Amino acid sequence: MSGVTEEERRARAALTRVIEPGDETAGRWLREIGPVALLDALTGTAAAPPGSGARKLAGLRLRAAGVDGAADLATVDALGGRFVCPGDEEWPGQLDGLGDGRPIGLWVRGQAHLRLWALRSVAVVGARACTDYGAHVATGLGAGLADLGWTVVSGAAAGIDGAAHRGALAAEGATVGVLACGVDQPYPRAHTQLIARMAEQGLVLAELPPGGHPTRSRFVLRNRVIAALTRGTVVVEAELRSGSLVTARRAMELGRHTMGVPGPVTSGLSEGVHQLLRGGGVVVTDAAEVVELVGDIGELAPERRIPVLxxxxxxxxxxxxxxxxxxxxxxxxxxxxxxxxxxxxxxxxxxxxxxxxxxxxxxxxxxxxxxxxxxxxxxxxxxx
The missing domain is CATH 1.10.10.10 (Winged helix-like DNA-binding domain superfamily/Winged helix DNA-binding domain)
Known part of the structure; x- marks a missing residue:
């Protein structure tokens, strides 16, 4: 069952083409007057939203000209996908923790139930230009978490993200790719087959409507969804300015578990992880240790015994x-x-x-x- 009317769904779908992900001002308008009234205000058929600035309003109205939420809904339906809104039974309630910055809605491909999969999910993120060590660790974490019945969430990017997804898929487990573009626009192109496989075996989701293209800011804002959707975030290799650290810090702000896999102290790709650990993150080395931290009572990692001579x-x-x-x-x-x-x-x-x-x-x-x-x-x- 859904508490969302078709008019509201069409309005929210259209608004994803007008409003950038994470826009808290627009999110406040959405909360105060609702999606239908906000769309009318931005298309010029109703009064401006309360407290709106002239420059911002002009920019949004320029974008809103000619938007067609029904057409975008038909496009994603043709892909075998759907548009999940707040108020739907499938909506993951933990995303509401983002406040006015929560997604307007999520475009989803895949047959699995998003809310149920997200209940036991862990984010595994890290460097795009990872080392063989990082890829090995991320693949092992992905497979190990899948074997333990957990959903692996990541951004489908090159490096650590892709390795974590592949590990989960190899274990025939659950994995979710959160894209910084439309669900019909696989990015990076080298991951076209990987993203297609996730859409078949797992889930692929995005805030942007079909045809939406990635930008630097959209990658950063995508990370807040990964952090909020999951019970905890594991960082495997990250430089000091890595976007994966943005995910980890947002997870920490949201009260989620934040973890890191240490690497060589001589590696620049581990500097960010080590800084995260010094700032309150928890050291983990395998999937069992991750689950012990984020899981339910009794989900303990095996005791590590010292060899007896x-x-x-x-x-x-x-x-x-x-x-x-x-x-x-x-x-x-x-x-x-x-x-x-x-x-x-x-x-x-x-x-x-x-x-x-x-x-x-x-x-x-x-x-x-x-x-x-x-x-x-x-x-x-x-x-x-």
Whole structure:
């Protein structure tokens, strides 16, 4: 069921061609007088919106001349898509957190239910000119999150975005591409097949109407939708001026979880991530750690166990006796006892015990290690 009338839907569709994404002034007018009255005001058939400036109003009215929301709705319908508005059952309510900057509506391609998919979604974003390391990590995150039942959201851009989408698709999971252009205008062109596959297996959405083209500002504004739509944002590789950091900071402002995957401190592509982590972001290294942070109670990452070595299981006295033996050469039992700070009988007993475990062996009247042991810096390198 939808609480949106067809007249309101047509008006909102037309307004996406007139008003730039994220325009909070126009968003306030929309909230105060509604989409039909606002469209009438911008097409000159009604009074100007309250508090509108002459220059801004003139620019919007120039854009509004000849707009046809019904034609755009027919275009997206022919693509197998739809236009989702606030008030629709499919509208993700978390986008309302953007206030007057929330989208007028979303043009959507794909069969999945947008609101339901967004309930368990994570954004994975990062550098376009990523390294092999970054692409590997992003692909693994995309696949891992999909395997754990989470939707992977990103911007369909080159680099980290594309790697995250491909990882989710390879795992036959859910992924959503948020475009900075119309849903019928795949960008970048190199991702035409990827975006088409997302429209078949997942979802592709945009604020701009069919035919809308990307600009630098629209990429930046697109990021607020990615941040608001998801439970958290993971940044994989980002320079200090990266747009993905805009997404992460907006997520932080909205109270969403903000995460980063650390990289080499010598890499400029990791500088932005490290700055994000210093500013309150959380370190994550795999999908399980992401889900532990953004998921429900009980969705915990597996405990990372430190490998246990055979010598870790020795009792304290046996460990001291073993440490007392020189890294090279043979030592007699009395010398070992003195170095270990243990009695002679106890030391001989522990040496026999260590022999049975394969740590030491007899050599004439003395004892030696059965294999070379890396000695700590500054330790003895020879026998008595």
């Amino acid at each position: 055979a010598r870790d299981l020795l009792d304290p006295v046996a460990a001291r006796v073993l440490d007392a033996l020189p890294a090279r050469g043979v030592a007699d039992a009395r010398w070992v006892a003195r170095e270990a700070g243990a009695g002679g009988d106890v030391t001989r007993s522990k040496l026999v015990e260590l022999q049975s475990l394969g740590f030491v062996q007899r050599r004439g009247a003395g004892w030696e290690l059965t294999r070379p042991v890396e000695a700590p810096a500054g330790s003895r390198r020879g026998g008595p």
